[in-house]
Amino acid sequence: MSNRLFQGVMHQMRDAIDRIVGVVDTTSTVIACSELSRIGASVSIMSVEAMDAQEAYVKDGYTYMAFGLEGNIEYAVFVEGVDAAAGKYARLLSVSLTSIKQYYDEKYDRNNFVKNVVLDNILPGDIYVKARELHFNNDVERVALLIRILSSNDVSAYDVIQNLFPDKQKDFVFSINESDIVLIKEIRSGIDTKDLEKLARSIVDTLSSEFYTRAVVGIGTAVTGVRDIARSFKEAQLALEVGKVFDTEKSIVSYDNLGIARLIYQLPTTLCETFLKEVFRRGSIDSLDQETLFTIQRFFENNLNVSETSRKLFVHRNTLVYRLEKIKKLTGLDLREFDHAIVFKIALMVKRYLSANPAKL
Amino acid sequence: MASLSLRDICKVYPGNVTAVSNFNLEIEDNEFIIFVGPSGCGKSTTLRMIAGLEEITSGELYIGTRLVNDVPPKDRDIAMVFQNYALYPHMTVFDNMAFGLKLRKTPKDEIKRRVEEAAKILDIEHFLDRKPKALSGGQRQRVALGRAIVREPQVFLLDEPLSNLDAKLRAQMRTEISKLHNRLGTTFIYVTHDQTEAMTMATRIVVMKDGVIQQIDTPTRLYNLPANVFVAGFIGSPQMNFIKARMEETDNKELYVEFGTERKSYKIMLPPSKTKQRGITDFVGKEVILGIRPEHISDDPEVVEKATNGVVECDVEVTEMMGVETYLYLTFLGNSITARVAPTSQTREGDKIKVALNVEKMHIFDKETEKAIVH
Numbered sequence: 001m002s003n004r005l006f007q008g009v010m011h012q013m014r015d016a017i018d019r020i021v022g023v024v025d026t027t028s029t030v031i032a033c034s035e036l037s038r039i040g041a042s043v044s045i046m047s048v049e050a051m052d053a054q055e056a057y058v059k060d061g062y063t064y065m066a067f068g069l070e071g072n073i074e075y076a077v078f079v080e081g082v083d084a085a086a087g088k089y090a091r092l093l094s095v096s097l098t099s100i101k102q103y104y105d106e107k108y109d110r111n112n113f114v115k116n117v118v119l120d121n122i123l124p125g126d127i128y129v130k131a132r133e134l135h136f137n138n139d140v141e142r143v144a145l146l147i148r149i150l151s152s153n154d155v156s157a158y159d160v161i162q163n164l165f166p167d168k169q170k171d172f173v174f175s176i177n178e179s180d181i182v183l184i185k186e187i188r189s190g191i192d193t194k195d196l197e198k199l200a201r202s203i204v205d206t207l208s209s210e211f212y213t214r215a216v217v218g219i220g221t222a223v224t225g226v227r228d229i230a231r232s233f234k235e236a237q238l239a240l241e242v243g244k245v246f247d248t249e250k251s252i253v254s255y256d257n258l259g260i261a262r263l264i265y266q267l268p269t270t271l272c273e274t275f276l277k278e279v280f281r282r283g284s285i286d287s288l289d290q291e292t293l294f295t296i297q298r299f300f301e302n303n304l305n306v307s308e309t310s311r312k313l314f315v316h317r318n319t320l321v322y323r324l325e326k327i328k329k330l331t332g333l334d335l336r337e338f339d340h341a342i343v344f345k346i347a348l349m350v351k352r353y354l355s356a357n358p359a360k361l
Numbered sequence: 362m363a364s365l366s367l368r369d370i371c372k373v374y375p376g377n378v379t380a381v382s383n384f385n386l387e388i389e390d391n392e393f394i395i396f397v398g399p400s401g402c403g404k405s406t407t408l409r410m411i412a413g414l415e416e417i418t419s420g421e422l423y424i425g426t427r428l429v430n431d432v433p434p435k436d437r438d439i440a441m442v443f444q445n446y447a448l449y450p451h452m453t454v455f456d457n458m459a460f461g462l463k464l465r466k467t468p469k470d471e472i473k474r475r476v477e478e479a480a481k482i483l484d485i486e487h488f489l490d491r492k493p494k495a496l497s498g499g500q501r502q503r504v505a506l507g508r509a510i511v512r513e514p515q516v517f518l519l520d521e522p523l524s525n526l527d528a529k530l531r532a533q534m535r536t537e538i539s540k541l542h543n544r545l546g547t548t549f550i551y552v553t554h555d556q557t558e559a560m561t562m563a564t565r566i567v568v569m570k571d572g573v574i575q576q577i578d579t580p581t582r583l584y585n586l587p588a589n590v591f592v593a594g595f596i597g598s599p600q601m602n603f604i605k606a607r608m609e610e611t612d613n614k615e616l617y618v619e620f621g622t623e624r625k626s627y628k629i630m631l632p633p634s635k636t637k638q639r640g641i642t643d644f645v646g647k648e649v650i651l652g653i654r655p656e657h658i659s660d661d662p663e664v665v666e667k668a669t670n671g672v673v674e675c676d677v678e679v680t681e682m683m684g685v686e687t688y689l690y691l692t693f694l695g696n697s698i699t700a701r702v703a704p705t706s707q708t709r710e711g712d713k714i715k716v717a718l719n720v721e722k723m724h725i726f727d728k729e730t731e732k733a734i735v736h
Contacts, residue, residue: 151433159464166451198445205443205520208414210461210508212434249374294377311731312571352376 005104006032006075006097007039017089019080023097024048024064026074048076053094056087065090067098069105110134114172114184117226118144118233131226141191144220144232145183145200146240149207151214157181157207164206182236184229187222193256196222200252216240219254241265245356246349260346264353272350279347280331287330295323296335296344304341363425363438363515363548364390365411370420372406372572380406381572384420393542393549397559398569398595404552407569408518411550413437424516437516440509444521448493448504454480455489458507472511479510482544499530499537506541519551523558535561556596560584568592590731593652593724599688602658602698604651605728608644616641618651618725621694629671631735632720638735644727649734652724658700659717660689660708671718680710691716 006023013021014034022033026048030038045059051066053073058064063086068074077093079086106112113130116122122130131138149157158175161183165171170186185199200217207213218240220232235255243253246261258265264272276285288296295313299320302308310320324335333340370384381403388394396404409415411422413434422429429437448457455476462472480486483503493501502522509517519538523531539562542549553559559566560580568575568583568591576588587593593601606620616631629651635641659665665672675691675698682704689700689708700716708714725734 156464163449163452163460164447166449202445202447205445206447208409208412208434209441209443209446211464212413214414248376249378249380290377294379297377297379348376 002075002101002104003031005100009093009097009100010034013093017079019086019089020062021077021079021089021093024076024078031075043078045076049073051076056090058082063087063090065094067094069098069102108134110136111168111172111174114229115174115176115182118182118184118230119176120230124227127226136226138225141187141189141222141224142184142229142232143187143191143196143222144229144236145185145196145203146218146220146233146236147181147183147203148216148218148240149179149181149213150216151212152179157211157213157215160207160211160213161203164203182233184233191222193219193254197252197254200254204251214251216243216251216253218243219252219256221255238265245353260349264346264349267350267353269354272354275350276347276354279333279343285331285347285351288327292323292327293348295320296327296348299324299335300341300345304336304338306336364388365516365548365550366421366423367407367411368421368423370407370410370422371418372403372410372415373418379572381410384574386567386574386577388548388550391546391548393539393551393562393564394567395551395553395559395563395565396567396569397553397556398575399554401571402569403572404554404567404569405520406572408520408550408552411516412439412441412518438514439516439518440512440514441518441520442505442509442522443519444524446502446505446508446522448501450493453490453492454485454496454504454507457493457504458511461508462511475511475513476507479507482510482541483507498526499534502526502530502534503537506538510545514547516548516550517545519549521553522551523553523555531558538562556598560596566596568595570595586733586736587652587724588733590650590652590726593726593733597654599655599699599701601652601654601724603726604653604696604698606649606651608641608647608649608725610642610645616645618649620651620696625694627673627694629718629720629723631723631725632670634721635723635725635735641725641735644725644734648728650726650728650731652726653698653718653722655688655699655701657719657722658698658702659719660700660702660706660714661717665715665717668717671720671723672715673718674713674715677708677710677712677714680706680708689716 010021010032020035022030022038024043025031028043028045030041030043033039045064048066051057051064051073053066056063056065061082062078062080063082064076064078066073066076077090077097079089113134117127147161158181161181162173165173165183165185172184173181175181196219200219204215204217207215218236220235223229223232239253239255239258242258242261242265243250247253298313299309302312306320307317310317328334333344335341335344365388367384367386370381372381373379384407396407398404406415410417413432417430424437449460452460458476458479459472480489483506485500485503485507488496488500523534526534535558563580565577565579566583567577570591576583576592583592583596587596590603604620606618608616608618610616616636617628619626619628621627673693675693677689678692679690681688685704687702687704687706689702691698691700724736726732727734
């Protein structure tokens with residue numbers, strides 16, 4: 001698409017500048033030129049990516065000037081001649097082509113289109129019209145991943161993610177605020193959640209190992225069709241919010257795998273408060289100290305097994321039994337009984353949910 | 362190069378989920394330390410705390426002489442390699458290794474020097490112009506290592522870097538990483554759940570379970586002198602055999618262990634090398650766990666005949682011919698044990714055989730605390 005755009009400009013410039021002008025891409029191939037026969041030919045120059053966007057590069061009687069968007073040098077314009085005028089023309093053309101490309105990309109850019117779909121900035125009726133206009137494949141499966149940067153530094157996480165998924169026809173990367181980056185990724189049909197989590201893990205690991213940046217990733221479900229991309233994104237958003245409350249130690253939360261937290265997160269807070277009052281009517285949960293709560297946590301982790309838990313806690317079995325009796329006395333719940341244990345477990349989660357005071361999506 | 366000091370490090374997540382408790386470790390310059398343990402034992406969390414990617418709940422972490430608890434990761438002079446490395450698909454190997462430095466605005470000639478040096482160390486100089494899809498798994502792994510090397514850090518942190526590779530490549534990369542450690546002369550901290558990786562590469566191993574250090578020692582000492590039942594069972598493949606027993610003493614004050622059922626039992630007299638060890642008599646009359654490694658059980662008729670102590674009659678359930686050795690899966694009096702015998706062994710499935718336990722190599726653990734009593 002860019003080639004045609006550039007060729008249009010070169011064609012118009014032919015008469016204004018009485019010299020051969022054209023554009024080469026990163027493979028040093030002429031993609032647009034005032035002399036049509038040159039299109040497709042290779043030129044022997046230094047790699048476009050290695051050129052300095054601020055300085056002209058001269059080779060074999062031509063002056064080159066690199067350009068691209070957002071600091072990514074993708075093209076170089078060339079003008080016949082090595083004199084000062086050639087340098088000036090090259091500079092003018094690079095500025096002009098950058099602006100034209102930017103305008104074109106904004107208008108017809110698929111990335112922008114997907115961003116608008118995800119953020120509901122486009123009318124539902126317009127989605128299909130625009131998708132057709134952009135030749136956007138409506139039949140493939142895609143998934144939304146929301147990457148939240150927790151600790152930023154001087155390196156742009158956006159640049160890193162964009163470079164990890166450079167195929168602009170299939171994958172779309174955009175920022176939605178200071179800390180959140182969205183990746184809409186084309187996936188093979190029937191992909192497993194584990195594979196998506198592995199993909200998310202590779203993003204988190206690359207950001208942390210290469211750039212010391214901490215990130216968490218929410219994963220939506222796989223969807224087909226453009227409109228549903230927004231749904232997948234909202235699921236990814238919800239997964240992150242639920243994870244923030246219930247799975248604080250996890251860096252990857254999949255909407256497919258929220259478990260009981262999915263239910264609790266949907267409960268109205270008044271209902272939660274009523275439930276807590278009912279469960280802890282004989283003694284407030286707040287009267288349980290940190291050590292007791294830690295003991296309970298370990299007891300649950302060890303499947304209500306007293307011997308195993310006492311071994312893990314490095315305490316005598318009787319000490320643990322005493323602690324469990326104390327909890328029973330305070331709350332009326334005997335954690336050695338499955339029914340009581342499950343009520344207590346849910347109550348702890350509800351308490352955590354209320355304490356987190358999450359902003360509902 | 363740098364030494365590290367981890368003092369009473371704890372990590373507690375919200376909701377009282379304790380990931381690491383009272384972690385104490387002194388790491389010397391140029392050591393190759395490996396954290397090993399089952400999933401969820403806190404080894405990766407500890408590594409991430411060293412990296413600065415997880416906050417330390419309590420305790421102190423020193424790199425060199427500097428307290429780094431509140432120092433951001435980028436200023437800790439460390440480099441990390443994780444299991445799920447991702448290479449930039451559209452970039453050449455050179456650019457993949459240089460990308461991080463470019464984003465940090467490192468001068469071009471400096472980037473070139475570092476990348477070329479790292480490529481030379483990793484022997485990937487010929488691939489610098491290739492893109493990731495043209496590389497094999499091992500070569501990609503080397504590029505991932507290269508991205509860490511170009512940072513010229515004081516400490517390398519590696520979190521299961523070989524887990525995604527197949528067994529053959531993993532064995533090859535183990536050697537490569539050991540060589541790399543020698544060549545770089547830098548401190549390496551490596552996390553794995555694979556005890557073979559730990560045993561073959563580490564100068565010292567930290568065995569962890571449930572966020573608690575079980576033992577810190579050299580591979581040899583860890584194998585020969587495990588601190589408890591967990592370490593004894595975790596290190597070694599096939600794992601150590603455990604038999605529930607009771608320690609008793611004869612009228613002549615000679616110690617022995619007895620195991621079996623009410624109808625039939627075996628007595629094994631403890632050799633002087635064991636009975637001389639301090640505190641052993643405290644366990645007389647108590648339940649203990651007898652530990653014996655598979656290679657210390659012999660089915661060789663000559664050895665069995667000569668043995669005056671520790672001979673047990675077993676049923677052979679399964680035999681596995683491994684090439685250089687044969688594994689015998691045996692049962693006796695409700696116990697299942699594995700023996701590692703010579704490939705020339707004539708024992709077959711369904712046989713009833715006598716095996717000799719090498720009593721000098723036996724370990725005895727306290728049944729209650731699971732700590733080692735004697736080795």
